[in-house]
Amino acid sequence: MAIDATQPYDDSNIFARILRGELPCRKVFEDEHVLAFEDINPLAPTHVLVIPKGAYVSWDDFSARASGAEVVALVRATGQIAREAGLVEDGYRLLANTGLNAGQEVPHLHVHIFAGRPLGPMLAR
Incomplete structure (x- = not known):
């Protein structure tokens, strides 16, 4: 189910729970600012999720409110x-879905690394 990236941050989302050590x-x-972990349902041999530790819903939210650091x-x-x-040599893809039309499923900014x-x-x- 895709989410509306303009909604307020939901601190019960799966990534917030991972950040709190609940999962x-x-x-x-x-x-200090970032956590990266393997996707539990990988779509490629390498599938890593990179998330900010701050409460940001989407790339738009992050780019507007996050500190420079x-x-x-x-x-x-x-x-x-x-x-x-x-x-790097063979190549990789970065993907960050934002909002309903992009299919964002977790309301916490995350970047996928596929390779x-x-x-x-x-x-x-």
Whole structure:
């Protein structure tokens, strides 16, 4: 079910629960501002979710309200994860869905890192 990214942050969402330690995750990276973990239902051989630790619903929300340090941390962490996993040479895809039409399912900003096989076109035609 897609969510409306203009709604207020819902602190009962699955990523908020992971951040609070209520649910486990297979952590790939963590720093002051970012947590990254393996997707529990991967869509590619490598499927990592990178999330800010702050309460941001979507990319739009994050870009409007996050501190400069949070924005830099998310971008740098995403690149570092890809480099350390050896994804750069063969390539990888970043995906951040925002809102209903994009199919955002969890109302917490998250960036997917997909890699490990040819991923096909960006959008189904």
